[in-house]
Amino acid sequence: MFPSQHPFFEEEKDMTHQKKNLVSVGVFVVLSMLFAACGPAATTTVEPTQAVGVTVQPTKAVPPTATVAAPVVIHAEGPFRGADETNFQAVVKAFEAANPGITIDYGGTDQFETVINVQIAAGATPDVAAVPQPGLVAKMAAEGAVLPLPDEIAALYDANYSPAWKALATINGKIYGVFSRVNGKGFVWYDKQSFEAKGYKVPTTWAELEALEQQMITDGTPPWCVTMESGAATGWVGTDWIENLLLRTQPVDVYDKWVAHSLLFASPEVKNAWEIMDKRWGDPKMVYGGKAYIGTTVWNQAAKDLFAQPTKCWMMLQGNFITAFMPEDVQKDLDNRVGVFPLPMVDANLPKTLEVGGDQWVMFHDSPAIRKFMAFLASPASAEPWAKAGGALFPQKGQDVKWYKSKIDQALVLALVDVSSARFDGSDAMVSEGNVAFWKAVTDYVGGFSIDKALAEIDAAWPK
Amino acid sequence: MFNRRSNESQPRSSPLMRWMIFTVMVMTSLLLAYGSWQGLKHVQNYQQLPLLIRLIFVLCLGVGGFSLSFFILVRAVEQLPENIQNRITPVLFIGPAIALLFWILVIPLFRTIWMSFLDAKGVDWAGLKNYIFVFTDSSMLNSFRNNLLWLLLGSGGCILLGLLIAILADHTSSRFSSIIQSLIFMPMAISMVGASIIWRFVYAFVPAGYEQIGLLNAILVQWGGQPQAFLMDKGVNNLLLIIVFVWMQTGLPVVIFSAAIKTIPEEIIEASRMDGANEWQIVTQISIPYLQNTILAVATIVIVLTLKVFDVVYVMTGGNYGTETIANQFYFEMFRKFNYGHGSAIVVLLVVLILPVVAYNLRRYQETLELK
Numbered sequence: 122m123f124p125s126q127h128p129f130f131e132e133e134k135d136m137t138h139q140k141k142n143l144v145s146v147g148v149f150v151v152l153s154m155l156f157a158a159c160g161p162a163a164t165t166t167v168e169p170t171q172a173v174g175v176t177v178q179p180t181k182a183v184p185p186t187a188t189v190a191a192p193v194v195i196h197a198e199g200p201f202r203g204a205d206e207t208n209f210q211a212v213v214k215a216f217e218a219a220n221p222g223i224t225i226d227y228g229g230t231d232q233f234e235t236v237i238n239v240q241i242a243a244g245a246t247p248d249v250a251a252v253p254q255p256g257l258v259a260k261m262a263a264e265g266a267v268l269p270l271p272d273e274i275a276a277l278y279d280a281n282y283s284p285a286w287k288a289l290a291t292i293n294g295k296i297y298g299v300f301s302r303v304n305g306k307g308f309v310w311y312d313k314q315s316f317e318a319k320g321y322k323v324p325t326t327w328a329e330l331e332a333l334e335q336q337m338i339t340d341g342t343p344p345w346c347v348t349m350e351s352g353a354a355t356g357w358v359g360t361d362w363i364e365n366l367l368l369r370t371q372p373v374d375v376y377d378k379w380v381a382h383s384l385l386f387a388s389p390e391v392k393n394a395w396e397i398m399d400k401r402w403g404d405p406k407m408v409y410g411g412k413a414y415i416g417t418t419v420w421n422q423a424a425k426d427l428f429a430q431p432t433k434c435w436m437m438l439q440g441n442f443i444t445a446f447m448p449e450d451v452q453k454d455l456d457n458r459v460g461v462f463p464l465p466m467v468d469a470n471l472p473k474t475l476e477v478g479g480d481q482w483v484m485f486h487d488s489p490a491i492r493k494f495m496a497f498l499a500s501p502a503s504a505e506p507w508a509k510a511g512g513a514l515f516p517q518k519g520q521d522v523k524w525y526k527s528k529i530d531q532a533l534v535l536a537l538v539d540v541s542s543a544r545f546d547g548s549d550a551m552v553s554e555g556n557v558a559f560w561k562a563v564t565d566y567v568g569g570f571s572i573d574k575a576l577a578e579i580d581a582a583w584p585k
Numbered sequence: 586m587f588n589r590r591s592n593e594s595q596p597r598s599s600p601l602m603r604w605m606i607f608t609v610m611v612m613t614s615l616l617l618a619y620g621s622w623q624g625l626k627h628v629q630n631y632q633q634l635p636l637l638i639r640l641i642f643v644l645c646l647g648v649g650g651f652s653l654s655f656f657i658l659v660r661a662v663e664q665l666p667e668n669i670q671n672r673i674t675p676v677l678f679i680g681p682a683i684a685l686l687f688w689i690l691v692i693p694l695f696r697t698i699w700m701s702f703l704d705a706k707g708v709d710w711a712g713l714k715n716y717i718f719v720f721t722d723s724s725m726l727n728s729f730r731n732n733l734l735w736l737l738l739g740s741g742g743c744i745l746l747g748l749l750i751a752i753l754a755d756h757t758s759s760r761f762s763s764i765i766q767s768l769i770f771m772p773m774a775i776s777m778v779g780a781s782i783i784w785r786f787v788y789a790f791v792p793a794g795y796e797q798i799g800l801l802n803a804i805l806v807q808w809g810g811q812p813q814a815f816l817m818d819k820g821v822n823n824l825l826l827i828i829v830f831v832w833m834q835t836g837l838p839v840v841i842f843s844a845a846i847k848t849i850p851e852e853i854i855e856a857s858r859m860d861g862a863n864e865w866q867i868v869t870q871i872s873i874p875y876l877q878n879t880i881l882a883v884a885t886i887v888i889v890l891t892l893k894v895f896d897v898v899y900v901m902t903g904g905n906y907g908t909e910t911i912a913n914q915f916y917f918e919m920f921r922k923f924n925y926g927h928g929s930a931i932v933v934l935l936v937v938l939i940l941p942v943v944a945y946n947l948r949r950y951q952e953t954l955e956l957k
Contacts, residue, residue, distance in 0.1 A: 192633055235920045353903045353921060410792035413814030416906070417790050433795070554705075557921045561905075568817055568906045584705065 193223045193490040199251030199480065200233040204512065211506035216497045223490045234553075241266045246485040249494060251301060253480050255289070255545045256556060262297045267483040269295040271492060277499040281517045285543040290481065298481025299499045302513040305537055306440040306476040306546060307365040312428050313460040316435065323460070327369075327467045337435050338406050345401050345408040346426045346434035348418035349567070356560030358420050359398065359567070360548040361476075362438060366394040368474050369467040373544060376474075380547045382555060382583055386562075386576040395572050397467065402567070409434035416567040421446035428458070438464060440478070441533045445512055455527040474542040478549060479516070508534075516540075558582035603664040610661030614654045621650030655681070694936070701929035705922075715930035724917075725931075728909045732892065734823050735830070735910065739891040742831040744884055747838025748876075752868055754839070755846045766843060770836035777833065781900035784829045788901075790814040819907045826908060829897050834890065838883045845879040846872060878953065885946040892939050911935050 201209045206229050213225045228247075230236045234257055240246050241261065252258050261267045269275075275296045278287040282300065290296045319340070324330040337344040349358035367376055371390050378384040379391060405411035409426060410418070424446040426433045437443070444455060451458045466473065482498050484491055497503050504515030508524035514534045522531045548559045561582075562575040570578070624646045628639055662673050704711040719725050750769060754762035772780060789799030793812050797803040802812040816822050849872060857867055873880075895912035898904055904913035911931060919928025 194633075238923060350903075353899065353917070355903050355905055405792075410790075413790060413817055414792055416817050417814045554922045554924065557917070564903075564905045568819075 193488070195223060195225050195249060195491055195494055196247040197225050197227045197249050197251075197494075198233075198237070198247040199227070199229055200231065200253050201227075201251070202229040202231055205229075208507045208510045208512060211510060212503055215502065215506050216494060219497070219502075220490075220493055223493065225494065237261075248486045248488075248491050249482055249484055251480040251482050252298065253478070253549075254556075255478075255481070255550045256552060258298050258481050258483060259292050259550070260552070261483065262292050262295070267297050267485055268487055269297055270299070270484070270495070271487070274299065274492060274495050274499060277496060281499055281501065281519065283516075283518070283538065283540055285540045286516050289477070289543060289545060298483050299495055300479050300516050301482055301498050301503065302507070303477055303479030303516045303537055304440045304442050304514060305533060305540075306361055306478065307368070307464045308439065308441060308461050308533075309464050310424075310427065310437045310439060310443060311435055311460045311462075312432070313458055315430075315432050316460060321435070323462045324465055325462075326469060327465045330465050334401075334407065342432050343405070343407055343409045343434050344436055346423040346437040347402060347408050347415050348423040348426070349415055349420045349563075350418055351420045354560060355416075355420075356563035357548065358439075359402070359563030360559050361440070361546065362398045362402075363391070363394050363563075364547040365438065365464055365476055366397050366467065367391065367547070368476060368544060369464065369471070370394055370397070371468075372471060373474050373542065376544055376547065380545075380550050382551070386559075386579045387573070392572060392576060395566075395576070399566075399572060412567045416564065424448075441514060441530075444527075444529065455529055459529060461529060461533075472542060474544055475536065475540050476546060477537065477540070477543045478546045552584060554582055554584050555579065600666070607661050607664040610657050610664070614657040614661065617650060617654040617657065621646045621654065624650070697929045697932055700925055701933045703926050703929075705924040705926050707925040711926050715926040718927055719930050719934055724909055725911075725914055727907055728911050728914045731823055731908060731910050732894075735827060735891040735894055736888065738824065739827045739830050739834075739894070740884065740887045742827065743834050743838055743887045744880065746831065746835050747842055747883070748873075748880070750835070750839045751842035751846055752872065754843060756864075762843070766836075766839055769839050772833045773836040775833070777896035778900050780829060780833050781897045784832075785816075785901055788815040788825060790816075816902050816908075817906045822902065822906055822908050826897055826901055829901070830891070830894065834887060838887070841879060841883055842876065845876050849875050878949070881949060882946065885942050888942050889939055892942075893935065911938075 197213075199209070206227075209227065209229075213227060217224060233250075233252070234254060237246070237250060237252070237257070241264070246266070252261075258267070262269075277299075278290065278296065286300055287296070290298050290300060321333060321336070322329075324333050334344040347358065349355060351357060364376075367379065367390065370393060375384060375390055379386075379388075384390065401407045402412060402415060408415065421443070423434075423437050424439070424443050425448055427435075427437050428448050428451050444452065444459065447455075447459065463473075482495060484495060499517070501515070501517040501519040504517055504520050505524055507513050508515060508520065509526075511526055511530070514525070514530065514537055516537050518538055520534070520538065522534060525531045525534055548556045551559065558579045562570070562579045565578065566572060566575040625643060628643055628646075631639060659674075659677060662670055662677060665673065700707050701715050702711060702713075703709065704714075750765065754765050757765070775783070786798065787800045788802075789797075790802055790812055791797050791799070793806075797806050797812055799812075799815075801815065806812055815825055853871060853875075854867060857871055862870070893912050894910055895916065898908055898910050898913050899916070902908045904910070904917060909917070912935065915928055915931040915935065918924045918931060
């Protein structure tokens with residue numbers, strides 16, 4: 122291909138047979154030495170069980186009646202990487218200390234959904250996995266890729282979780298996942314010190330919120346901080362807005378129908394929620410930088426803009442995980458610097474429903490050891506190490522709220538543990554084609570599509 | 586290679602004997618390969634052993650076991666009569682490579698073609714539905730338009746700029762030209778993803794009235810303009826992505842062209858000067874025709890690169906705001922929507938687009954070999 126390659130080929134031709142023979146003899150000597158060195162190792166392969174004296178631990182499909190022979194390895198997979206992985210390893214250590222003889226072999230990936238789908242297709246699944254997307258759990262359950270929880274573990278829901286969590290985990294009458302790390306969405310965050318210095322009051326009703334927005338605009342600073350660029354997942358910030366607004370304008374059953382797509386996106390209920398968002402996103406007086414800034418700026422920048430001096434914008438709608446993306450000095454002094462309130466109900470007559478998300482641990486294989494691990498994950502004891510390290514909230518009853526360092530986390534965890542009505546992040550719970558189309562449509566809307574066109578686009582992309 | 590020596594040095598035993606030795610050696614070799622394979626499969630059951638021990642074990646079996654098995658096989662063939670030997674030896678040497686290529690390239694290709702006629706889950710027959718999608722979906726049509734832009738401006742830009750810079754550099758002092766070449770080649774050392782992240786900052790947008798962090802907007806505002814969200818602007822965003830690609834990839838043509846220019850015989854240029862040709866005529870009528878083959882070779886590389894461009898778009902816009910390319914659409918359908926039918930059909934299309942370029946390149950390569 123390159124002219125420069127030709128001399129290389131010619132050189133090879135010139136190589137004498139003598140040289141080649143020498144090379145081959147050399148290769149032979151090296152190989153035989155290698156193999157001689159490997160001799161003893163190679164013999165163990167024939168009868169591995171006797172040679173090393175360890176019982177082979179099959180990783181797949183152990184009948185549940187088999188006794189636990191030590192040591193057992195459980196292959197676990199999940200989306201935790203970096204600091205999350207370190208914290209999760211602390212959870213693993215707590216389990217291993219309580220259950221000598223069982224080790225957890227954990228591998229994390231930031232492309233979890235892609236990886237697990239490929240593994241399922243290849244028939245090479247781990248023993249257990251933490252799945253962040255409820256839609257994926259439902260899909261795997263429908264395909265029979267994951268096992269329903271054994272009764273003894275499903276029963277732990279009654280003891281350790283509020284009924285709202287059990288309802289979320291139930292798919293067609295069966296429970297497949299154990300909720301571990303969870304998050305709540307629909308919280309409005311603000312810079313406490315600037316907010317108070319300006320004399321703004323936390324709104325408790327939608328009318329108060331609208332009045333506050335107008336006040337902020339009159340004072341010359343846009344009320345909202347929004348950014349959403351997130352690579353291939355760009356758009357999820359907007360889908361969160363629409364979901365939260367739908368839960369605050371319509372009864373829960375409308376939301377459920379919408380997630381199942383028996384209520385179209387083009388229906389007036391969904392369009393109304395989108396228009397309430399558009400009233401903010403579409404108006405540069407209402408949101409810092411307008412749509413151009415929203416669409417081109419990385420999603421967690423809003424958490425930095427919120428604390429900028431002089432103030433760029435006053436409020437940000439996000440889930441509890443956003444605190445980890447706030448400026449470092451703010452994170453160090455969370456309770457004094459950060460304020461938070463739930464986005465008020467637009468229709469005050471509706472019961473309050475919290476939008477939640479969370480990692481569900483599912484079982485691909487069954488064994489007594491795997492059951493022990495799942496039971497541990499369903500208990501408050503599994504929450505302690507990570508809660509103390511910070512950066513995650515857990516839904517199990519019986520946790521000590523003091524495990525969480527900041528008052529904000531303590532308040533949020535109480536809300537999550539005692540939640541009476543909860544719904545998943547709608548886009549996560551939709552079928553993946555719908556989820557992706559929803560993200561894409563929000564992005565297209567920011568890029569200039571009309572709301573009607575964006576809504577029609579999602580309905581068209583839904584699998585028939 | 587092995588046979589020659591052994592044939593001369595060893596006394597020939599009876600053909601039957603040699604066939605028996607051959608059979609025994611082949612069986613030993615196969616048994617060894619099978620044993621190594623089984624051994625490798627069992628390693629995963631020994632998670633308790635230290636990683637290093639498992640690693641050595643795997644290396645011994647994977648490299649040692651299989652090499653020895655292959656070596657015995659080669660030796661076995663040497664027992665055969667020479668005419669058979671000469672036929673088998675080449676197959677034996679190239680066989681594993683071909684088999685591996687077959688396994689990881691040819692079979693997946695045909696499987697992909699098969700899957701492009703199946704539905705989203707890859708189960709039921711879907712006929713031409715996936716191809717109808719590929720040629721009617723608005724995002725797909727958008728991606729065709731964008732890929733054409735990439736092909737024309739991206740490949741064209743790289744080759745023309747490369748040629749221009751190489752020719753100009755050739756006319757400067759050698760030290761200066763090597764500095765220029767190094768500077769232009771340097772971006773090639775950055776990964777596509779890294780370069781894309783850097784350029785995202787160049788195009789970054791901050792609302793008017795605040796300090797601009799993007800280079801381009803900072804210049805714009807300095808001259809009294811309004812800051813622009815370039816990557817969302819459907820009029821220019823594709824062009825701006827292509828600029829990143831050209832910035833990164835021009836180094837390759839420059840280096841290759843510069844090397845090729847040095848091979849133009851000085852006499853031809855001298856002679857043309859004597860005949861009164863000016864510099865422009867020398868470049869257009871001597872240098873460029875002389876570089877024809879090199880230009881074609883470079884063009885095929887760059888064209889294939891632009892046809893399958895993915896990373897720049899993925900990092901900078903995620904394929905949003907009308908910047909999708911065929912490769913991005915493939916990723917989107919296959920790994921975000923998990924629509925195996927659509928994904929496979931897009932890949933088949935991409936292969937069909939790239940194949941003629943590669944085929945043409947191979948044919949030209951064959952021709953140059955024959956000329957020699």
